[in-house]
Amino acid sequence: MFSNNQIDINTLPSLEELELIPIHKNFLYILIINIGTIFVGAVGGLTFARWVSEDDGFSHFAFYLQGVLVVVGLIVMLIYYLGFKNRKYAIREQDMTYTHGYLVTKIITLPYNRIQHLEIRRSFLARKFGLSTLKIYSAGESGGDLAIRGLPMDIAERQYAHLTQIINDRV
Structure with missing residues (x-):
């Protein structure tokens, strides 16, 4: 016979009781290296573009974009660092x-x-x-x-x- 009794939620196991094993700390280095490579590559590409460009407007825009990329890269690294735990x-x-x-x-x-x-x-x-x-x-x-x-x-x-x-x- 089919039954569908209600369960008392207070009797369910707590997630806090689960013993979670942390990931190896070296993986944080891999994350930071990967993120850094992406952002350093983007900033380097813009630096090269500024170097070969003769347009002053583009050069100023690329300079500010490089600053934004550096800040965004640092924020992304911080978020990954804080979330690693x-x-x-x-x-x-x-x-x-x-x-x-x-x-x-x-x-x-x-x-x-x-x-x-x-x-x-x-x-x-x-x-x-x-x-x-x-x-x-x-x-x-x-x-x-x-x-x-x-x-x-x-x-x-x-x-x-x-x-x-x-x-x-x-x-």
Whole structure:
């Protein structure tokens, strides 16, 4: 017989009770390097354009635009720096949880029974810092995929093996 009883919300587990593991601190360096590269490249491109341009109006505009880019780049780096402490994850018996963000905090919990396949990715900088990304693809079209960036390689490999075992046991 079908039942749909109401649940007392006071008996539900609290998110604060979940022991979240912080992402490796070296991932912050990768974020800052990536952001810095983009903004330094843009400022450098404008510097070159000012150097080759003979139009004084463009030169003044590009100079002010460079100042804006420097300020915006510093603000973006500050936001990533402040939000870095919120990059955490937890592995439980039935699911994984990942949280990130500063201005907008996002918490993703992915049940193991929705996992379709796994992938470990390593960018050039991630390899240099000994880090990797564990990408978990989920069933459905809701965009429930999960990517935990900034994991030490050995931890990503152990989690990969653990999750692969769970997926294989399902079959």
